Amino acid sequence: MSNVSSTVSIAFADSATMLRRRLRHMLRYPTLILTAAGVPVAILLLFVYVLGGALGDGVGTAGGMSYVDYVVPGVVLMTVATAAQGTAISVSIDMTEGIVARFRTMAIARVSVLTGHVLGSLIQTMLSIAAVVGVALLVGFRPTAALGEWLGAIGVLAMIVLALTWLSVALAMVAKSVATASNMLTPLMILPMTGSGFVPTDSMPTGLRWFAEYQPFTPFIETLRGLLMGTPMGDGLILTVGWCAAIGLGGYLWAKRLYNREPTR
Secondary structure, three states, rough: HHHHHHHHHHHHHHHHHHHHHHHHHHHOHHEEEEEEHHHHHHHHHHHHOOOOHHHHHHHHOOOOHHHHHHHHHHHHHHHHHHHHHHHHHHHHHHHHHHHHHHHHOOOHHHHHHHHHHHHHHHHHHHHHEEEEEHHHHHHOOOOOHHHHHHHHHHHHHHHHHHHHHHOOOOOOOOOOHHHHHHHHOOHHHHHHHHHOOOOHHOOHHHHHHHHHHOOOOOHHHHHHHHHHHOOOOOHHHHHHHHHHHHHHHHHHHHHHHHHOOOOOO
């Protein structure tokens, strides 16, 4: 029992060290947060000020919700997807530049290298989300959530971020170059736009509506919208937990297997 406890303590300590390394990179390059938030903010402004008048006419009639209130949850999920792409790039850089090979020769818990990336990315992504929500508030976003709903929304977002981050880590380790790692995560940025992020799914053609209703980002968005705006969530929360468990556990096991067997590039 003492050996198990000692192993767990070492793993926690090494993971904390790798997290500090990731946070130092973040402090050294604060533009990483701005980059993760920049694309979603640009899309938010585009849809609110350029396309919002046309698209908002249909959406705004449902419960009196303004289009900016409707669209912000989808933009927030785009922020998560953009940050996951940044995580993939960061992991791929470590893999291709040889630092991981050096870590393998050191007496540190093997899981700590990946855990440090994931926890650091969680913090960075939540900061990027805060920046996007701040801009949304400036352009008219008015959530109706009380403190409990805000805490629930933060918890749901953290769960989604962890799941997608583990997936991005695994995909980065499969990629043969940094460019490939970046491109492999591009579909994640498109999924919120082909879900219920910008228009209701029942306004879509049949084939696209079927895809939108059965892909993970639609329940993600509906759950977040329900928590922030009080709209019906249906089974969105249950589906969100299920998708996050499947994606997160699958990504973790895949990444761990790749890290343990991957030769130095």
